[in-house]
Amino acid sequence: MAQRDEEERYDRALFDRMGELGLTGLPYPERYGGAGLGTFPWVLACEEIAAADMGMAVSLSVHVLSQLCILTGGTDEQKERLLPPMTAGARLGAFALTEPQAGSDAAALGLRAERDGDDYLLTGSKVWITNGAHADIVIVFATVDRSLGREGITAFAVERDTPGFRVGSHERKMGIRDSVSAELIFDNARVPATNRLGEEGAGLKLALSALGAGRIGIAAACTGLARAALEHAARYATQRTQFGRTIADQEMVQAMLADAATSVEAARLLTWRAARLRDAGQPINAASSMAKLYASDTAMRVATDAVQIYGGAGYSRDNPVERFMRDAKGAQIYEGTNQIQRLIVAQHLIEEARRLG
Amino acid sequence: MVASTAPARSPDPFVLTEDERAVRDTAAQFAQR
Numbered sequence: 001m002a003q004r005d006e007e008e009r010y011d012r013a014l015f016d017r018m019g020e021l022g023l024t025g026l027p028y029p030e031r032y033g034g035a036g037l038g039t040f041p042w043v044l045a046c047e048e049i050a051a052a053d054m055g056m057a058v059s060l061s062v063h064v065l066s067q068l069c070i071l072t073g074g075t076d077e078q079k080e081r082l083l084p085p086m087t088a089g090a091r092l093g094a095f096a097l098t099e100p101q102a103g104s105d106a107a108a109l110g111l112r113a114e115r116d117g118d119d120y121l122l123t124g125s126k127v128w129i130t131n132g133a134h135a136d137i138v139i140v141f142a143t144v145d146r147s148l149g150r151e152g153i154t155a156f157a158v159e160r161d162t163p164g165f166r167v168g169s170h171e172r173k174m175g176i177r178d179s180v181s182a183e184l185i186f187d188n189a190r191v192p193a194t195n196r197l198g199e200e201g202a203g204l205k206l207a208l209s210a211l212g213a214g215r216i217g218i219a220a221a222c223t224g225l226a227r228a229a230l231e232h233a234a235r236y237a238t239q240r241t242q243f244g245r246t247i248a249d250q251e252m253v254q255a256m257l258a259d260a261a262t263s264v265e266a267a268r269l270l271t272w273r274a275a276r277l278r279d280a281g282q283p284i285n286a287a288s289s290m291a292k293l294y295a296s297d298t299a300m301r302v303a304t305d306a307v308q309i310y311g312g313a314g315y316s317r318d319n320p321v322e323r324f325m326r327d328a329k330g331a332q333i334y335e336g337t338n339q340i341q342r343l344i345v346a347q348h349l350i351e352e353a354r355r356l357g
Numbered sequence: 358m359v360a361s362t363a364p365a366r367s368p369d370p371f372v373l374t375e376d377e378r379a380v381r382d383t384a385a386q387f388a389q390r
Contacts, residue, residue: 021383023384023387026380037376037380041376041377041380042380044377044381044384045383047381048381048384048387048388049387049388051388052389053388269371
């Protein structure tokens with residue numbers, strides 16, 4: 001793990017192994033090769049994987065997110081054709097929404113899709129695409145007419161061997177370095193209309209809906225990272241001796257551990273609640289945003305405190321807690337920044353207040 | 358690798374079913390490698 005972080009190397013064999021174990025299609029219907037278990041078992045798996053390897057958890061989470069776009073936006077033919085190899089882990093998925101000028105403001109995307117007979121020609125680029133360098137199927141969001149704004153955004157399942165599609169540069173990241181984030185370049189990439197997901201103009205709604213569900217997996221991964229950081233810090237505190245006693249005997253260290261343990265439990269409960277709500281068919285927009293926001297902030301705070309408890313040893317790359325800190329920072333940014341999550345929660349609250357008068 | 362702190366048996370509505378525990382344990386075993 002530490003070596004892959006150092007080398008910024010994605011290990012496809014690990015993903016293949018997750019496929020063999022049935023982890024790559026856990027939430028989705030057995031009809032399409034999934035385990036049919038829904039969201040809750042999925043978050044249990046995410047927490048465990050992230051506790052050891054946040055990059056692999058993020059890769060798996062994005063793979064599952066890309067399948068959700070096909071499941072909710074695709075036709076029966078598309079689901080039967082595209083999903084089984086993905087649920088089995090034989091084909092890796094990616095989700096391509098972000099562009100250099102369209103991050104939080106996803107509706108401002110500029111990648112063009114122009115109809116050409118039975119195909120679309122896609123032109124433009126995407127950036128920061130998790131799994132992008134290795135994916136076999138990329139869910140790409142493009143506009144058929146920029147003047148239509150969000151009503152022009154359309155989703156496509158773009159396969160790796162599509163003419164005119166290629167992988168560009170890799171981002172040189174602070175953390176989650178064993179999960180490669182890449183630029184994707186589309187130069188009149190010819191995508192068959194049979195790979196359009198949903199109607200023209202339905203893409204942004206599909207993307208935002210999928211991201212709402214995807215945030216629950218990210219929250220679970222953050223809970224796993226925070227838990228791992230806490231357990232490393234607690235163990236180190238019982239071993240490190242200063243002033244004739246272990247630092248675990250220092251009340252200031254105890255306070256950090258207690259706050260961390262409380263936050264990890266709270267993050268898990270918010271995550272589990274969002275997952276249970278989704279499995280019950282209830283609205284999850286605010287719940288998944290709360291879970292992602294709280295769990296990623298918890299991961300950052302707990303990992304930072306773990307480095308503090310380790311002291312100089314924590315600042316060294318010879319110990320894992322500095323990696324936890326670098327990995328946690330990304331989670332406050334991707335899949336919707338935590339500022340965007342706060343806006344979603346606030347909008348939900350305000351709508352409810354207005355509805356109730 | 359660290360052990361899960363998620364309780365095997367906890368108050369409703371957070372009791373894990375056999376399927377859920379099996380998934381968690383499979384993922385934990387994968388992560389421990």
